[in-house]
Amino acid sequence: MSESAETPALPKVRIATTSLAGCFGCHMSFLDIDERILDLMKIAEFDRSPITDIKHCSPCDIALIEGGVCNAENAHVLREMRANAKILVAIGACAINGGLPAMRNRLDVGDILNEVYRDLDGVQSHVPNDPELPLLFDKVYPVNEVVRVDYFIPGCPPSADAIWKYLNDLILGRMPRLDHSLLHYD
Amino acid sequence: MSGTETAIVVDEIPVPFKPGQTILEAALEAGVYIPHLCAHPEFAPHGSCKLCTVIVNGRNASACTLKAAAGQEIEVDTPDLHAYRRTLVQMLFVEGNHFCPGCEKSGNCQLQALAYDSEMMTPHFVEFYPHRPVDASHPDVLIDFNRCIQCELCVRASRDVDGKSIFALVGRGMASHIVVNSPSGKLGDTNFSVADKAAHVCPVGAILIKRVGYAVPIGERRYDLEAISEEASRCAGEEVR
Ligand code: SF4
Ligand code: SF4
Ligand code: FES
Numbered sequence: 001m002s003e004s005a006e007t008p009a010l011p012k013v014r015i016a017t018t019s020l021a022g023c024f025g026c027h028m029s030f031l032d033i034d035e036r037i038l039d040l041m042k043i044a045e046f047d048r049s050p051i052t053d054i055k056h057c058s059p060c061d062i063a064l065i066e067g068g069v070c071n072a073e074n075a076h077v078l079r080e081m082r083a084n085a086k087i088l089v090a091i092g093a094c095a096i097n098g099g100l101p102a103m104r105n106r107l108d109v110g111d112i113l114n115e116v117y118r119d120l121d122g123v124q125s126h127v128p129n130d131p132e133l134p135l136l137f138d139k140v141y142p143v144n145e146v147v148r149v150d151y152f153i154p155g156c157p158p159s160a161d162a163i164w165k166y167l168n169d170l171i172l173g174r175m176p177r178l179d180h181s182l183l184h185y186d
Numbered sequence: 187m188s189g190t191e192t193a194i195v196v197d198e199i200p201v202p203f204k205p206g207q208t209i210l211e212a213a214l215e216a217g218v219y220i221p222h223l224c225a226h227p228e229f230a231p232h233g234s235c236k237l238c239t240v241i242v243n244g245r246n247a248s249a250c251t252l253k254a255a256a257g258q259e260i261e262v263d264t265p266d267l268h269a270y271r272r273t274l275v276q277m278l279f280v281e282g283n284h285f286c287p288g289c290e291k292s293g294n295c296q297l298q299a300l301a302y303d304s305e306m307m308t309p310h311f312v313e314f315y316p317h318r319p320v321d322a323s324h325p326d327v328l329i330d331f332n333r334c335i336q337c338e339l340c341v342r343a344s345r346d347v348d349g350k351s352i353f354a355l356v357g358r359g360m361a362s363h364i365v366v367n368s369p370s371g372k373l374g375d376t377n378f379s380v381a382d383k384a385a386h387v388c389p390v391g392a393i394l395i396k397r398v399g400y401a402v403p404i405g406e407r408r409y410d411l412e413a414i415s416e417e418a419s420r421c422a423g424e425e426v427r
Contacts, residue, residue, distance in 0.1 A: 093287050096308050097279070098315075100288055106317040145312055152308040156287030180413045183302050185286035186293065186404050 013171050014060035016047035016081055020074040021101045021140055022067025024050070025157040026092040030064070032160035043171065048081070057084045062170060064091050065149075068098040069141040073134035082147040087170060090143040091163070093156040093185065102140040109138050151176060155184050194258040196220075196240075203254035210238055210249040213262075217422025219415040220262050221271055221300055223389060224337035225250035229346065232338050235278075237271055237300060272304035279309035281360075283316065283332035290399035291391025293407025297335060298390075299414035314360075321366065323374030326396055327385050334364055334392040344384035352376050352384065364392075 019027055027050060033040070048057040057063070057077075063085035069075050082088055093099040104112060113127045113136070143149055153166050162182040169176035193200045194209065196218045203212035208231065213220045222238040225231055231250040238249040241261040249260075261267065278284075278297060286292045318331040336355055341364070344352040352373075356365050368375035379385070380395060388394075404410075412420070 090308070093285070097285070097313060100285060102313070102315065103283070103285060103288075105313075105315040139315070142313060144308065144310075149308075154307055177305070178307075180302060183305070183307075184405075184410070185298060185301070186289075 010043070013044040013062065014047050014058075015044050015049070015062045015064065016057045016060045016085060017049040017051065017064040018066065018077055018081060019050065020065065020067035020078060020095070020143075021070035022092060022094045022099070024066070026064075026066035026095075026155075026163075027051075029155075029157035029160050030091075030163050033164050034160070036164060040167070047084075057081045059084050061086050062167075063088045065089065065095050065143050066092050067094045068101060068143065069137065069146050070101055071134040071136050075137075075146060078143065078147055087150045088147065089151045089153060089166075089170070090149045091153045092158060093154065094140075095143045096152055096154055098140040098142050099156065102142075105139045109136055153178070156186055158182075159184070191256050193256070194254050194260060196260045197262050201254075207254050208250055209240065209242070209247075209252050209254050209258070209260060212254045213249065213260075214418060215422065217419045218262070219418040220249045221303065221415070222250055223296055223300060223335070224339065226339055226342075226387060229339065229342045229387075232342070235274070235335070235337060237274055239267065239270065241267065268304060271300070272306050273310075275301045275304055275306055276308075276310045278335050279306075280311045280313050281316070282314075282334065283318065284309075289333065289391040290394050291333070293402075293404055293410045295391055295409070296389035296414065299409035302409065303413055303415050316360075318363070321373050323370075323372040324376075324378060325374070326380040327373065327378065328394045328396055329364075329366075329373055330392055330394065331363065332392075333390050335390055336362060336364065337389060339387040339389065340364065340384045340393055343387045344378075344382065347383040350377060350382065350384075352378050352382075 046052045047060040048054045057080050063081040065078060065088060069078060090096050094101060117123060117125055117127045153162060155162060159182065162178055165178060165182055166176050193202045194212060196213050199218060201212050201216045201218055210220050210222055210225055220238055220240060224235040225238060233248050233251040236248060239246055240249045242252065242258050286298060292298060321329040338355055341353045341355060344350050352367050353364055354367060355362060357363055365371060366373050366376060385393060385395060
């Protein structure tokens with residue numbers, strides 16, 4: 001019996017991904033699902049993502065957000081993805097609590113820029129002010145302090161198996177859950 | 187009939203107790219896990235973290251401070267208590283600066299292990315990002331107050347075991363913090379030693395022994411291998427921790 005003859009093909013699950021103030025480690029870990037991506041591509045397709053190089057997000061089912069929000073561009077991208085995604089998932093330590101970039105949060109951003117670009121021995125230049133550069137925020141914000149977040153996958157990065165399990169649960173409509181072996185913050 | 191005089195009931199399991207034992211002590215000895223953080227088998231209970239909250243005959247109580255008594259029916263593993271403990275852990279995370287990927291204690295940390303156990307996926311609350319200093323003045327031991335949860339185990343150990351009273355908790359509310367008893371306030375100016383009990387009781391990554399941080403790789407550590415609740419059940423009666 002040919003299933004395809006009777007069941008019309010389901011529309012593909014549309015997944016958007018982005019790396020904000022992250023290191024792309026979560027995306028690399030996502031790609032570590034290796035050949036399982038072929039199974040994923042049978043039922044899903046990518047919207048905006050470094051994988052497709054599509055620059056703007058259109059309506060999609062799942063948005064995976066790596067990294068916290070450290071500048072104005074991050075906030076624009078995140079809001080666009082929130083506006084378009086049915087389910088928004090914060091993935092990785094930086095998206096969840098700002099991560100290592102947020103260790104600058106107790107310092108004044110102006111002091112940091114002056115220290116790094118102007119005052120450091122051997123640098124003695126000026127703080128870059130090209131209008132193309134996105135404005136740095138005073139702090140690095142976790143994603144859930146900027147938009148509503150539906151789910152969180154912790155880890156630095158979460159393992160490919162953790163991402164795979166979570167994504168499967170979401171796509172198949174199960175309550176997403178990571179057991180002890182897949183739940184890590186480091 | 188035997189045993190009801192000297193047993194409590196924890197999640198419908200009869201748990202024997204010796205006179206003077208707390209609910210937590212009796213339960214751990216019997217291999218019945220009750221989450222706890224500021225309690226330590228070698229020290230007087232502190233009763234501050236409230237992670238050991240259980241329901242005793244319908245009322246909330248701290249298992250680490252309440253003595254076991256005949257007739258107690260105790261609930262531990264309920265969805266409501268589970269959620270309540272997760273909320274407590276989340277508050278502890280946002281009150282400090284807990285960046286586990288950069289913490290030497292990751293995998294050996296009891297706060298993190300309790301967060302795993304309560305399936306904390308996010309600290310949820312708005313981060314405080316407090317400004318807390320690091321004290322690296324001592325040759326063998328580092329204190330990173332960013333991760334201190336003010337459990338006072340170092341205070342108790344230094345005072346009650348080492349007889350040095352090197353640590354104290356001062357201030358109130360959000361301003362409360364651990365101070366070091368030396369004119370400079372630095373650990374390097376005390377007679378603190380890496381052999382002190384207080385160097386080895388911190389449940390989180392606040393008091394760290396220098397130069398051994400990554401002797402065991404991330405991913406192969408205590409709570410990477412086994413959930414804290416499973417370890418407690420397996421090691422019933424032994425002094426784990
Ligand atoms: S002390 Fe524990 S919870 Fe805090 S950063 Fe270190 S491992 Fe994470
Ligand atoms: S330094 Fe460690 S042992 Fe001391 S109060 Fe803080 S968390 Fe507890
Ligand atoms: S373990 Fe009982 S209050 Fe902390």
